[in-house]
Amino acid sequence: xxxxxxxxxxxxxxxxxxxxxxxxxxxxxxxxxxxxxxxxxxxxxxxxxxxxxxxxxxxxxxxxxxxxxxxxxxxxxxxxxxxxxxxxxxxxxxxxxxxxxxxxxxxxxxxxxxxxxxxxxxxxxxxxxxxxxxxxxxxxxxxxxxxxxxxxxxxxxxxxxxxxxxxxxxxxxxxxxxxxxxxxxxxxxxxxxxxxxxxxxxxxxxxxxxxxxxxxxxxxxxxxxxxxxxxxxxxxxxxxxxxxxxxxxxxxxxxxxxxxxxxxxxxxxxxxxxxxxxxxxxxxxxxxxxxxxxxxxxxxxxxxxxxxxxxxxxxxxxxxxxxxxxxxxxxxxxxxxxxxxxxxxxxxxxxxxxxxxxxxxxxxxxxxxxxxxxxxxxxxxxxx
Amino acid sequence: xxxxxxxxxxxxxxxxxxxxxxxxxxxxxxxxxxxxxxxxxxxxxxxxxxxxxxxxxxxxxxxxxxxxxxxxxxxxxxxxxxxxxxxxxxxxxxxxxxxxxxxxxxxxxxxxxxxxxxxxxxxxxxxxxxxxxxxxxxxxxxxxxxxxxxxxxxxxxxxxxxxxxxxxxxxxxxxxxxxxxxxxxxxxxxxxxxxxxxxxxxxxxxxxxxxxxxxxxxxxxxxxxxxxxxxxxxxxxxxxxxxxxxxxxxxxxxxxxxxxxxxxxxxxxxxxxxxxxxxxxxxxxxxxxxxxxxxxxxxxxx
Numbered sequence: 001x002x003x004x005x006x007x008x009x010x011x012x013x014x015x016x017x018x019x020x021x022x023x024x025x026x027x028x029x030x031x032x033x034x035x036x037x038x039x040x041x042x043x044x045x046x047x048x049x050x051x052x053x054x055x056x057x058x059x060x061x062x063x064x065x066x067x068x069x070x071x072x073x074x075x076x077x078x079x080x081x082x083x084x085x086x087x088x089x090x091x092x093x094x095x096x097x098x099x100x101x102x103x104x105x106x107x108x109x110x111x112x113x114x115x116x117x118x119x120x121x122x123x124x125x126x127x128x129x130x131x132x133x134x135x136x137x138x139x140x141x142x143x144x145x146x147x148x149x150x151x152x153x154x155x156x157x158x159x160x161x162x163x164x165x166x167x168x169x170x171x172x173x174x175x176x177x178x179x180x181x182x183x184x185x186x187x188x189x190x191x192x193x194x195x196x197x198x199x200x201x202x203x204x205x206x207x208x209x210x211x212x213x214x215x216x217x218x219x220x221x222x223x224x225x226x227x228x229x230x231x232x233x234x235x236x237x238x239x240x241x242x243x244x245x246x247x248x249x250x251x252x253x254x255x256x257x258x259x260x261x262x263x264x265x266x267x268x269x270x271x272x273x274x275x276x277x278x279x280x281x282x283x284x285x286x287x288x289x290x291x292x293x294x295x296x297x298x299x300x301x302x303x304x305x306x307x308x309x310x311x312x313x314x315x316x317x318x319x320x321x322x323x324x325x326x327x328x329x330x331x332x333x334x335x336x337x338x339x340x341x342x343x344x345x346x347x348x349x350x351x352x353x354x355x356x357x358x359x360x361x362x363x364x365x366x367x368x369x370x371x372x373x374x375x376x377x378x379x380x381x382x383x384x
Numbered sequence: 385x386x387x388x389x390x391x392x393x394x395x396x397x398x399x400x401x402x403x404x405x406x407x408x409x410x411x412x413x414x415x416x417x418x419x420x421x422x423x424x425x426x427x428x429x430x431x432x433x434x435x436x437x438x439x440x441x442x443x444x445x446x447x448x449x450x451x452x453x454x455x456x457x458x459x460x461x462x463x464x465x466x467x468x469x470x471x472x473x474x475x476x477x478x479x480x481x482x483x484x485x486x487x488x489x490x491x492x493x494x495x496x497x498x499x500x501x502x503x504x505x506x507x508x509x510x511x512x513x514x515x516x517x518x519x520x521x522x523x524x525x526x527x528x529x530x531x532x533x534x535x536x537x538x539x540x541x542x543x544x545x546x547x548x549x550x551x552x553x554x555x556x557x558x559x560x561x562x563x564x565x566x567x568x569x570x571x572x573x574x575x576x577x578x579x580x581x582x583x584x585x586x587x588x589x590x591x592x593x594x595x596x597x598x599x600x601x602x603x604x605x606x607x608x609x610x611x612x613x614x615x616x617x618x619x620x621x622x623x624x625x626x627x628x629x630x631x632x633x634x635x636x637x638x639x640x641x642x643x644x645x646x647x648x649x650x651x652x653x654x655x656x657x658x659x660x661x662x663x664x665x666x667x668x669x670x671x672x673x674x675x676x677x678x679x680x681x682x683x684x685x686x
Contacts, residue, residue, distance in 0.1 A: 371498060
């Protein structure tokens with residue numbers, strides 16, 4: 001279906017899916033009669049839910065102002081958690097059959113609780129993901145996964161075999177590998193795809209069946225390969241960091257490039273963070289998923305994981321060098337406590353490494369785009 | 385226009401289309417300021433900008449065709465069709481401040497809609513900057529709203545506030561909330577002079593936080609309309625513990641920087657717009673003096 005389309009047409013299709021992120025999932029439910037599970041941001045074992053025959057989708061931030069949700073969740077919590085609460089409060093998530101919350105950060109825990117209460121007809125589950133990286137951490141994560149597996153089996157009325165999980169891991173690994181292939185292309189030819197295109201690729205992967213997404217990517221990649229050498233490369237090389245649970249606003253991403261920069265790499269959740277590492281296919285599945293949580297945090301450290309063996313600031317310095325990036329743009333979600341906690345260390349590391357950085361603290365509702373534009377342009381002008 | 389070897393008949397113009405005012409500065413090839421103009425008509429007013437350009441040209445005895453290159457800056461920088469290039473006010477204030485005071489290391493710009501702190505290197509390049517990013521509190525607009533609430537002319541608030549010995553604290557830095565706070569203070573019987581002084585202290589406290597994000601390095605210059613407010617300058621000096629250099633006409637520093645950039649573009653010191661990524665494709669083509677001998681003009685810095 002996608003083989004005859006040009007790369008731009010395929011990207012447009014992915015952009016449409018990302019712009020209306022629940023529509024394809026709703027269609028899938030009608031077509032298959034199977035169950036949909038909404039995953040609250042940000043560390044959820046999609047493979048395990050998929051193995052039960054359900055379609056897990058990552059609930060997405062909506063850019064519209066929060067209204068009804070104000071009654072249920074305070075305005076000093078982050079936009080991503082509040083936006084999903086708002087959607088639940090407006091009955092926009094009633095199409096879900098199941099919901100999985102998590103304890104990834106304090107705002108996600110509270111948000112999970114509120115969304116759970118707002119969706120009384122939806123089967124509520126919770127994924128307990130222990131933090132740290134001690135000798136016992138992996139075993140604790142396996143326990144959390146086992147608890148979730150028990151609940152999913154009850155929800156789906158189906159026993160999940162190791163073979164089921166392994167099959168799902170293979171499908172999800174393929175998706176991650178394909179997207180990493182695109183990242184490799186973009187790293188060498190950064191103007192081949194805009195950061196909005198990358199956002200659409202990842203966001204669409206989060207909300208439609210992975211099998212379908214794999215098919216789309218398999219059509220897209222050869223077309224990008226064919227196109228890559230004709231792309232003119234220009235602009236200040238920028239690495240994007242932050243937004244590690246909700247998608248950054250498209251307007252902001254577009255402003256980065258309109259300011260005269262090209263994005264050569266990122267550690268966004270709706271970016272490289274989501275696909276940085278595969279799950280081992282030759283191990284006991286739950287142990288492999290647990291190991292994945294620890295390994296992917298080594299690849300792209302997450303401040304919510306509290307892993308003393310990883311160093312996010314140093315990772316950023318190393319990534320900047322690896323991607324030959326000139327400047328770092330940090331997109332921080334307003335009220336994101338884990339990010340705010342790490343920012344002083346990141347700032348020090350950048351100063352020590354002599355890397356200019358710009359911090360953009362983005363609120364859900366109230367941002368002066370004009371001011372952000374001026375700051376981004378001035379930042380890029382510094383490098384010209 | 386004929387080209388003279390001393391550069392006195394080679395002109396560039398910098399235009400700062402600010403949120404509340406339009407400013408224009410014309411310099412000659414020797415980087416001497418030939419004329420300048422500041423006009424206020426309303427928010428990001430194109431009319432004010434055109435009036436400022438016309439007045440600057442008139443004062444200099446020039447017409448637009450005499451201008452070799454134009455650079456625009458400020459909020460409305462992308463809307464000026466005659467500009468060959470637009471640059472942010474951050475880069476332009478750094479450049480303009482460095483021209484007037486080459487030793488300057490920190491520039492504090494309090495404009496109509498935003499305030500900025502800029503760390504400047506000895507060549508006038510931006511090393512680092514911080515900018516108010518959420519609202520217009522602590523800016524010219526904020527001062528205008530509060531001056532109106534107190535029924536005081538904007539030009540009077542600085543000298544009046546200097547008469548106060550009181551220590552009134554205005555806690556809120558949101559323009560709307562601060563306005564109600566000021567009204568409450570009036571109702572409680574506090575004098576206008578004391579309230580104005582408290583207002584300046586509140587703004588200087590906020591600016592101190594912005595300065596802290598960049599790091600205070602002396603000497604410090606203040607630019608923008610806020611620098612014309614002696615009460616605010618005094619409060620800021622006290623809060624930061626430094627003397628602040630105020631240019632004779634602080635509102636034109638951005639336009640001056642833009643004019644200096646325009647000269648760099650026209651003389652090839654910086655790449656012209658057609659060689660760089662044009663950020664606004666709808667803009668009119670760059671106007672430069674590529675067809676005349678001025679293109680090869682050698683800058684005589686003395």
